[in-house]
Amino acid sequence: MRDDAKNIETKTTPAAHETLKFHFTPVDEPRPDQENPHAKRTTHVPEVVEALREQFGEAIGDVVVYAGEHTVFVDKAQLREIARYLKDDLGFRYFVHCGGVDRFTDEDRFEVIYNLVNIEARKRLRLRVRVDEDDLHVPSVATVWRAANWNEREVYDMLGIVFDGHPDMRRMYMPEDFEYYPQRKEFPLLGIPGSLPLPAQSPGGDLTMDPFAAAHGSTPVKSYEEPTEEPDTDDDHA
Amino acid sequence: MATTSLGSGILGAATDMGDAFSFWPRHNEAIYKRLESKHAWLEERHAGGDGAPAETEDPLEHQMSLNIGPQHPATHGVLRCVVKLDGEMIEKCVIDIGYLHRGIEKLAEHKTYQEFMPYTDRMDYLSPYSNNVAWCLAVEKLAGIEVPERAQWIRTMLCELARISSHMLWLGVGLMDAGAVSVFLWTFQGREDIYKIFDHIAGARFTVSHSRIGGIASDLTPESLALLRDFVARYPDVIEGWRKFLNRNRIWIERNEGVGVITAEEAMEMGLTGANLRASGVEYDLRRFEPYLKYDDVDFNIPMRTEGDCLARYFVRMEEMLESIKIIEQCLDRLPEGPIRTDDAKHAYPSKEEVYYSMEGMIHDFMYTDTGVTPPKGAWSYHAIESPKGELGFYLQSDGTGHPYKVRIKSPCFSNLQGLEYMMEGHPVADIVVLIGSLDPVMGESDK
Numbered sequence: 001m002r003d004d005a006k007n008i009e010t011k012t013t014p015a016a017h018e019t020l021k022f023h024f025t026p027v028d029e030p031r032p033d034q035e036n037p038h039a040k041r042t043t044h045v046p047e048v049v050e051a052l053r054e055q056f057g058e059a060i061g062d063v064v065v066y067a068g069e070h071t072v073f074v075d076k077a078q079l080r081e082i083a084r085y086l087k088d089d090l091g092f093r094y095f096v097h098c099g100g101v102d103r104f105t106d107e108d109r110f111e112v113i114y115n116l117v118n119i120e121a122r123k124r125l126r127l128r129v130r131v132d133e134d135d136l137h138v139p140s141v142a143t144v145w146r147a148a149n150w151n152e153r154e155v156y157d158m159l160g161i162v163f164d165g166h167p168d169m170r171r172m173y174m175p176e177d178f179e180y181y182p183q184r185k186e187f188p189l190l191g192i193p194g195s196l197p198l199p200a201q202s203p204g205g206d207l208t209m210d211p212f213a214a215a216h217g218s219t220p221v222k223s224y225e226e227p228t229e230e231p232d233t234d235d236d237h238a
Numbered sequence: 239m240a241t242t243s244l245g246s247g248i249l250g251a252a253t254d255m256g257d258a259f260s261f262w263p264r265h266n267e268a269i270y271k272r273l274e275s276k277h278a279w280l281e282e283r284h285a286g287g288d289g290a291p292a293e294t295e296d297p298l299e300h301q302m303s304l305n306i307g308p309q310h311p312a313t314h315g316v317l318r319c320v321v322k323l324d325g326e327m328i329e330k331c332v333i334d335i336g337y338l339h340r341g342i343e344k345l346a347e348h349k350t351y352q353e354f355m356p357y358t359d360r361m362d363y364l365s366p367y368s369n370n371v372a373w374c375l376a377v378e379k380l381a382g383i384e385v386p387e388r389a390q391w392i393r394t395m396l397c398e399l400a401r402i403s404s405h406m407l408w409l410g411v412g413l414m415d416a417g418a419v420s421v422f423l424w425t426f427q428g429r430e431d432i433y434k435i436f437d438h439i440a441g442a443r444f445t446v447s448h449s450r451i452g453g454i455a456s457d458l459t460p461e462s463l464a465l466l467r468d469f470v471a472r473y474p475d476v477i478e479g480w481r482k483f484l485n486r487n488r489i490w491i492e493r494n495e496g497v498g499v500i501t502a503e504e505a506m507e508m509g510l511t512g513a514n515l516r517a518s519g520v521e522y523d524l525r526r527f528e529p530y531l532k533y534d535d536v537d538f539n540i541p542m543r544t545e546g547d548c549l550a551r552y553f554v555r556m557e558e559m560l561e562s563i564k565i566i567e568q569c570l571d572r573l574p575e576g577p578i579r580t581d582d583a584k585h586a587y588p589s590k591e592e593v594y595y596s597m598e599g600m601i602h603d604f605m606y607t608d609t610g611v612t613p614p615k616g617a618w619s620y621h622a623i624e625s626p627k628g629e630l631g632f633y634l635q636s637d638g639t640g641h642p643y644k645v646r647i648k649s650p651c652f653s654n655l656q657g658l659e660y661m662m663e664g665h666p667v668a669d670i671v672v673l674i675g676s677l678d679p680v681m682g683e684s685d686k
Contacts, residue, residue: 038379038621040528067379067619094506094522096622097653099633099646113633115620115648119506119522126620147509150656158343168276170268173336173685177264182344189348 039068042117042124046070048090055085071113071126076138079129080165083114083144092116092125095145098152100159104185109133110161114141131161140166158183269320273303273332300325304667308337312415312671315681317655323667331662333655338685346645350610351377352451352587354642359445361649362683364407365400367436368625370449375530376621376632377451381613383585388576389453394532395466395569396439396448397623398562402473403432404626404678405555405562409480412552412675416493421480428476431469438462451611452586453579463570470567477559484552494548498661498673501546508657511650512628514677517554518546524624536568548676555678585611609640620648627651627678651684 615638622631
C-alpha cells in the first residue's frame with residue numbers, strides 16, 4: 001500500500017534532515033572582493049549602504065560584496081520601514097524580484113533576498129533577510145511595492161515562508177491542497193510519491209499514479225468524498 | 239451577487255472537475271474566494287473624488303464570472319484568467335498560472351552549470367538564444383570567467399536575432415488575435431529565415447543551446463555569415479512593408495489605441511519590464527542600464543513611447559526590430575578574429591580538436607562534463623540581460639561544488655503577467671485578447 005505514514009514522518013521529524021546527503025556549509029564572513037570581468041557599475045552602492053546605516057543603525061547588519069555587488073543584511077522586524085525609506089527617500093522605486101534561499105542550517109534556516117533598482121540614479125541593491133525555521137514570518141513589502149505581490153506568493157509556495165500583511169497569500173504555482181514546499185532542500189527532486197495523482201485515463205475510471213510513484217508501488221488516493229451518483233442505464237463500460 | 243453559485247452552479251458540470259482531479263475543488267475555491275474579496279482598482283477609479291464607493295447593486299443580474307483559459311488560443315499558452323464581468327466590462331480579474339510549472343529552479347540544483355543550459359531553451363522558447371546567453375553570463379559572473387571578444391560579438395549578434403524572431407511571433411500572433419491572419423503567415427516566413435540561420439550556426443532550428451560557459455559552442459561558418467548578411471539586407475524593407483500595412487490600418491489602430499493604458503508610475507509600481515515598461519515612458523533597458531556583452535560598443539537607439547497603451551507597445555516593438563537589425567549589421571562588420579571559448583580547462587570546454595587529438599584535452603572534456611565550473615564557495619551574484627520580453631536575470635548561489643546551490647530566475651513574463659491583472663480591469667471582454675497579445679507573455683518562462 002501507499003507509504004503515507006512514512007511521508008508524514010519525514011515531514012514532521014526534524015532529525016530526518018541530518019540523514020540527507022548535503023554539501024553546503026554557509027560562509028558568513030564577508031569575502032574579499034575580487035576583480036570580476038562582469039561586474040557592473042550599477043551594483044556598487046556604498047553610499048546607499050551608508051545612508052541606510054545612518055537612518056536605521058542597528059537594523060542594518062553585515063554588508064557582503066562579491067562581484068561588485070553589495071548585499072545588505074537587514075533586520076526582519078524593520079524590513080517594511082527600510083523598504084519604505086528605500087522607496088520614498090532613496091528612489092528605489094522599481095522592485096525587480098525577490099526570492100528565498102534554504103540554507104539548511106539549524107539557525108536562521110531561510111533567507112529572503114530582494115532585488116531593487118533605482119532607475120534614475122542607475123543603482124541596484126540587494127537586501128537579505130534571515131528567517132528562522134521556528135518563526136517563518138516576514139513582513140510583506142507588497143504594500144510598499146505592488147510588484148512584490150506575486151513574488152512573495154511564489155516564495156511562500158516554494159519555501160513556506162509566510163509574508164505578514166500580504167493581500168493575497170495563496171500559492172503561486174502549486175495547487176492549493178499541496179502539502180509540501182518543493183524548494184526546501186529536504187524535498188526530493190522526484191517529488192513525494194502520490195502527492196499529486198493524475199486524472200483518470202477514461203471517464204469514470206480510476207485516478208492514475210505518476211510513473212515514478214507507480215514504480216515504487218504506490219496507489220493513488222482521493223483526498224475528497226466520492227460524489228454519490230445515480231447509476232446510469234448505459235455507458236458503464238468505462 | 240453570484241457569490242454562492244460561483245463554485246459549481248453557474249459554471250456547471252462541464253468545468254466542475256471534482257471527480258477527475260483531487261486538487262481541483264480546493265484550488266478553484268481559493269481562486270473564486272480571491273475574486274470575490276479582491277479589492278478592484280476599478281472601484282477606486284469609479285469611486286471618483288467624492289468618496290462614495292462604486293456601484294455594487296445588480297438588480298438586472300449583469301454580473302457573472304467567466305473563465306478564459308487555460309486552454310484558449312488567445313492566451314498564448316496555458317494562462318487562465320478568471321474574470322468577473324459586469325455586462326461586458328471586466329470588473330475584477332484574477333490570473334492563475336502554474337499550468338506549465340516544471341520546477342526548473344529545483345532541477346537546476348541537481349545539474350552542473352553547463353548541463354542546465356538546455357533547460358533555459360525551454361523557458362522562453364521563442365528566443366532560446368537569449369536565455370542561453372543569460373544563463374552563461376550569470377555563471378560567468380559567479381565564477382569570474384572572462385569571455386573572448388569574438389564570442390561576445392557573436393553572442394550580441396545572435397541575441398538580437400533572437401529578439402527579432404520573438405518580436406515577429408508577437409506581431410503575427412497579436413494580429414491574428416485581432417483578426418488579421420495574413421500577417422501571421424508573413425511573420426512565419428520571416429521566422430523560417432531566422433531558423434535557417436540558427437540551423438546553420440547551431441545545428442538546431444528551435445532550441446539552439448549554442449552558447450557555452452566561457453564562450454560559444456562553434457564558430458560561424460562562411461555560409462551562416464552569408465545568410466546573416468542576406469537577412470540584414472532584406473529585412474528592413476520587409477518590416478517596413480508590415481509597418482506600412484499596419485500603421486495606417488484603421489481596424490488595428492482602433493483595436494489598440496487607448497486600450498490598456500499604463501502610466502509610467504503604474505508600470506514601475508507593477509514591475510512591468512521590457513518593451514511594456516518602455517512603452518509607458520520609463521527608461522529602463524539593461525543594454526544601457528548595465529551594459530553587458532558588446533552593447534556598449536554598438537550604436538543603436540532604444541525606442542520609447544509615453545502613451546502606455548497597446549498601440550505604443552506595438553510601435554516600440556516594431557522599432558526594436560529595426561534597431562536589432564542595425565546592431566546585427568554592426569556586429570557583422572566589426573566581428574574580430576580570435577578564439578571563441580576561453581582557454582582554461584576549469585572554465586570552459588576544450589575545443590574538439592584538443593579532445594580528439596590530445597590526452598589532456600580528453601581528460602579536461604571529461605572533467606568538465608563531470609564536474610564543470612566550480613565557483614567559489616558561498617559566492618552569490620545576479621546577472622540580468624535584456625531579453626526580448628524584458629529583464630531576464632539569474633540569481634545564483636554557489637556552495638563550491640559543480641552544482642548551483644540555489645538558482646532564482648527573474649522571469650520577465652512573470653512580472654508582466656502580474657501587471658495584466660491590473661490592466662484588464664475596466665476593459666471589455668473583447669480587449670482581453672489584445673491585451674494579452676500586447677504584453678507578449680510566454681508561459682514557459684513565467685511558470686518556470
